[in-house]
Amino acid sequence: MSNRPKIAILSTWNEICGIAHFTKGIKEGLERDYDVEVLPTPRMILGNAKDAAERQAADNYCRYLGERVKEFDHVNIQFEPGIFASDMETAMKRFKLVIKNAKSLSITWHYLGRRKTTSRAEFLALLSKGKFRKILALKRSEALLNASWSFLFKTIQSKKIPISHIVHTRRDEHLANAIFNGDRFSEKGRNKVSKQPVMSTPLTYLSVEGKEKFLDKFATSNLKNVLPEKKSEETRYLGVFGFFSGYKGFETAIDAIDNLPPNYELLMFSSVHESTLRIESRRDEYLGKIYDHLKKRDKAIRGRNAKKAIEKSKLLAKLDGKSGKTSKEAKQLMDKTFEKRRPLSERVHFLGAVSDDDLVLGMMLCDAVLFPYINSPHTASGPMAQAIELGRRIFASRNIQFVELSKFHGKHFEFCDIGNSIEYAQKIPRMTEDRQDRMVHGYRVVDYPDTDREYDMAHAISLYEKAIAHK
Secondary structure (H helix, E strand, C coil), X not given: CCXXXXXXXXXXXXXXXXXXXXXXXXXXXHCCCCEEEEEECCCCCCCCCCCHHHHHHHHHHHXXXXXXXXXXXXXXXXXXXXXXXXXXXXXXXXXXXXXCCCCCEEEEECCCXXXXXXXXXXXXXXXXXXXXXXXXXHHXXXXXXXXXXXXXXXXXXXXXXXXXXXXXXXXXXXXXXXXXXXXXXXXXXXXXXXXXXXXXXXXXXXXXXXXXXXXXXXXXXXXXXXXXXXXXXXXXXXXXXXXXXXXXXXXXXXXXXXXXXXXXXXXXXXXXXXXXXXXXXXXXXXXXXXHHHHHHHHHHHHXXXXXXXXHHHHXXXXXXXXXXXXXXXXXXXXXXXXXXXXXXXXXXXXXXXXXXHHHHHHHHCCCEEEECCCCCCCCCCHXXXXXXXXXXXXXXXXXXXXXXXXXXXXXXXXXXXXXXXXHHHHHHHHCCCCCEEEEECCEEEEECCCCCCCCCHHHHHHHHHHHHHCC
């Protein structure tokens, strides 16, 4: 029997999920010195529970987790409210149920809630339009959300056990200290020792040493079955990654392709998240928006092509009428002038759901990886972290999320303003010229010069070891 400390990690597991993938790396890193077991928090059981029977089953599963927690010296929770329930109030109650018997606790905040306050201007605007029901609904929603977060924070603050916190941004580090330790950064609290230490690290998945070994997975990859046929040696692939969601801004990537030369194509390693699937559910709303956006672009391209064909035909008839024939050089010039554009639907490829490994391998095939997200409440991005670790050439929106990430990885990606597809199209060709190609197990892999990273898997594991040792 091992005398090593026993560690439990509560997380999504064996799911296509960034948190699950992150947990895998942390588990492997900690197993050198600890006995580590992952206690799964499956979204399909907890986050997707709808009717009374499913909710009861989810509550019972949380009670089971609460009993299992007794067996461990330390418990880490990879926390996001949606993992525990579809509504905030239930998620917080289940969290309390799970940690009831913990001896020592650390919480990795993949989403650290901010209490919501609707602005006075918004209320006055609704009032002027006589939308009293909407005002009441907003007030109720706001009160419930704030009460739920307050309930969670008080639950954590009231525990008489060692507790520490791990966050993914500097901004959340300040916020967590203000919530759990008073404001350590105020004049009054500057030299105080934290009762509940707060540490920050960006998401991380691969060690530097593990990168080359990971490429061996191309030998058994299923990507060959979903990738489009390469048109020519001049074909350049851009990639977007992750589940379809309104904040991803994938339509900006599509518009960028429309503004790039025809040899550029977009690989969408994206699918509808399993948690959104319902009985008799129709096409996902955001996927529908992208689909309609693409079709609208194609219609405009077909219209321009038809107009060019008519203009070309008229000009040819005019030239032939004057000389009796058209020279070869004139025809070639005319063909180039009136060249038809390929429909965007031939340059944008929906690759659907792929495995976690194939998602990462897919990044290695791309000349550039795009993250055209709008602002969202998320504090981290799994695909972005993986792209950084793989040394990809990355172009990302200048949003709150990535501005925070730049405090850890500022030199590892290029900013573009939110929604500015022309900026993406202008920067990508110019900033990918130092690319190098090589063949790995039959796949064309794109390499860029290495850039050292200060925040890596070793750094993240060191924080988890500090959290475990905190007394």
